[in-house]
Amino acid sequence: METKEYSEAEAKAYILGCxxxxxxxxxxxxxxxxxxxxxxxxxxxxxxxxQTGADEGEVYDDDAAYDYMYxxxxxxxxxxxxxxxxxxxxxxxYSERYLDSLxxxxxx
Numbered sequence: 883m884e885t886k887e888y889s890e891a892e893a894k895a896y897i898l899g900c901x902x903x904x905x906x907x908x909x910x911x912x913x914x915x916x917x918x919x920x921x922x923x924x925x926x927x928x929x930x931x932x933q934t935g936a937d938e939g940e941v942y943d944d945d946a947a948y949d950y951m952y953x954x955x956x957x958x959x960x961x962x963x964x965x966x967x968x969x970x971x972x973x974x975x976y977s978e979r980y981l982d983s984l985x986x987x988x989x990x
Contacts, residue, residue, distance in 0.1 A: 886984040893980050894920060900976040910965055919959060923973045926954040948974060 898920050901907055907916055930950045931937040951970045956963045981987045 886986075888981070888984060888986060890924070893977065894924060896980045897924070897973060897976045900979070901972065904972065907965065907969065911962065919955070919962070919969060920973065922958055923951055923955055923970060924977075926951045927973075927977065929954075944974065 898917060901916055901920065902913075911919065927947065928937070930947050931942065934940060934943065934946070936942040936947075948970055951973070952966055955966045955970060959966065962969070978987065
């Protein structure tokens with residue numbers, strides 16, 4: 883598989899598209915709010931990777947990443963706390979799909 887270049891804007895568009903297609907969050911958050919939450923969870927994911935060295939080749943611990951993002955997102959969006967378990971889990975799935983489509987995931 884050919885490896886392509888990561889684009890944050892393309893990743894965000896892909897992930898938002900997945901959430902919109904799924905439709906579950908349309909009942910609780912308008913499109914602008916969903917976009918804010920996706921931007922925030924992406925920023926928390928990037929912060930986690932920098933903090934753990936995953937952005938420099940260290941192993942990305944899915945469980946630790948999930949816990950980190952869930953904690954940050956529930957603090958940042960307390961009105962949506964009930965939905966954050968699902969949002970973070972779905973985000974991780976969609977992000978993984980995007981990265982895999984670019985050939986950027988090394989399955990160890």
